[in-house]
Structures are given as C-alpha cells and as structure tokens.
Amino acid sequence: MSEFAIMTDTCSNLPDEVIDTYDLQILPLRFMVDGETYQSYLKGQTSNLQRFYTMMRDGKVITTTLPSLEFAKDLSTEILESGKDLLYIGFSSALSGTFQAIALLLDQLKESYPERSIYYVDSLCASGGQGLLVRSACELRGEGRSIEEVRAWCEQHKRNVIHWFTVDDLKYLVRGGRVSRTAGFAGQMLNIKPVLNVTDAGALAPQIKVRGRKKSMQTMIDEFKKSAWQPLAEQHVIISHGDCIEDAQKLATMLSEQCGVHDCLIGYVDPVIGAHSGPGTLTLFYYGTSRAYPTLNNNTNSMNE
Structure with a gap:
C-alpha cells in the first residue's frame, strides 16, 4: 500500500x-x-x-x-x-x-x-x-x-458533520447576501442572533432566530443534544470563534456540564471565512445523524422573510 x-x-x-x-x-x-x-x-x-x-x-x-x-x-x-x-x-x-x-x-x-x-x-x-x-x-x-x-x-x-454557528453583528451576513438588508436592520434593532447551519448541499442557511447571545449559545447546545452521535460524552467537538475566546470557552463549559463532552478543540475562524461572518462569530461542529432539521423548517422563520 x-x-x-x-x-x-x-x-x-x-x-x-x-x-x-x-x-x-x-x-x-x-x-x-x-x-x-x-x-x-x-x-x-x-x-x-x-x-x-x-x-x-x-x-x-x-x-x-x-x-x-x-x-x-x-x-x-x-x-x-x-x-x-x-x-x-x-x-x-x-x-x-x-x-x-x-x-x-x-x-x-x-x-x-x-x-x-x-x-x-x-x-x-x-x-x-x-x-x-x-x-x-x-x-x-x-x-x-x-x-x-x-x-x-x-x-x-x-454529511454527518453538523455545523451550528451564530454571529454577533448581522451586517457581515447582509453584506454577503446571507441575510436581507431589511431582516438585518430589524434583527439589529431587536437584538436578534440568528443560528445558522450548513445544509446537505454544503450551503449556509439561517435556521433559528433567538434574542441575545446566551440564548443563541444554548440553542446550539440543544441542537447538539438532539442530533449528535451517541454517546454524547464521546464526541470529538470543534469550536471556532471570531476573536471571542471567552464565549468559545463558555460554550465548551456548557458542553461539558450539560453533555459530558471533554474532547473539545477551540480555535480561530480563519480570515477568509471571518471576512464574511465577522468578529464575534461562534461555531460548533460535531458528528451527528443528519443535517436535515424538519422541526426547524416547521417552527421557525427564515431570516430573509
């Protein structure tokens, strides 16, 4: 060989x-x-x-x-x-x-x-x-x-690699066409923090709208509990961040306390991706059952609506 x-x-x-x-x-x-x-x-x-x-x-x-x-x-x-x-x-x-x-x-x-x-x-x-x-x-x-x-x-x-991430400032997603200008303006006014994923086709998709950073982080943990391969405690997880190391460490602590996850690699979002997502980007990656989330499609609205 x-x-x-x-x-x-x-x-x-x-x-x-x-x-x-x-x-x-x-x-x-x-x-x-x-x-x-x-x-x-x-x-x-x-x-x-x-x-x-x-x-x-x-x-x-x-x-x-x-x-x-x-x-x-x-x-x-x-x-x-x-x-x-x-x-x-x-x-x-x-x-x-x-x-x-x-x-x-x-x-x-x-x-x-x-x-x-x-x-x-x-x-x-x-x-x-x-x-x-x-x-x-x-x-x-x-x-x-x-x-x-x-x-x-x-x-x-x-397609078993599950992506969840949130951003701190919607203007970068607006600039890249991921969120409409109208939705971006409204989101900033209402402190909306979208939680996005990557689809089976490898594209970026806003899925969930929540208010505030803490809620967006907990939403990512909740989705991890639903879709990650079992047992959760044996997951190898990666967290990437756009120069918000304290939030990344907090997310890792939440994973440890709520799910028993200890194998967590934390690193920066590189400049090429960061240029489109902005400072304050926070991401969670793990292996799971599927990227398809029918409950999201039924219960949430697109950021572009």
Missing part, C-alpha cells in the same frame, strides 16, 4: 499543533486589505488573528480570493515527486470556487503522474466542520487505511 499525503485548505481552521501532528499539507486562501494581498496561512509562521479582527472592527473592508494555483501546483507536484499519493479534502463547493479550481488542477496532474493515486473530496463543510472531517481522515490513515478507504469514508460521512 502506497504512502499518501492529505492536503486541505485554510478554511479547515485547524490550529498549527494539529497541522504539525498529522503532517497536513495546507493550501492558503488569500484576503485583501487596502489593496494588499495576504496569505491566510504561512507554514512556520504564526498568524496574528486578533489584529485581523481588530481591523474588521475598525471598519476595514476585507475581500477574499482563491489560493494561488501556482502554489497549489508546486505543493501537489512536490508531494507526487516524493513518491506519495495525494488526497485533497476541500472547502465546500457551495461556498467557494476553491474546490473546483483545485480539482481541475489535480485532474491535469493525473495525466503527468499516471502511476500515482490522486483523489479529491468536496467536503460540503466549512471551518471547523471541514477540520473535523480532515482530522478523521488523518486518524484513519494513522490506523493503516488505504487512500481509497479514507476517501470512501469521507464521502460516506461528510
């Missing part, structure tokens, strides 16, 4: 210690501030994410773009030249063009390296949800699974 590398992009929001532990290969997406382009990750360098979110709070308009295809080609070629096969697990194609661009590149490399196995998985996940799937892939590789087996597992279980 051939040795293989696992490659993902910075939207997986995995901290350096996880990247280093599993020898992950990372494609950095890029963001622009005041005409300057920055990489969202540089190997061996620590990103100052507090500074990034401070710029957002100060009103800097930040835009995002795909990873450098030249960098992606060089990194992929280096892996293949080393004699390893390659599995790429990418950011949801419903939220970015990154996956399609890298998949096309890898298809071209298949022609140059016919002796190598090259696979890719559209995770249909975002942020720590993508990170959770990637970490599972790394653990399976560590157990001795083949690249084909790991790819098949990811394809089978990617």
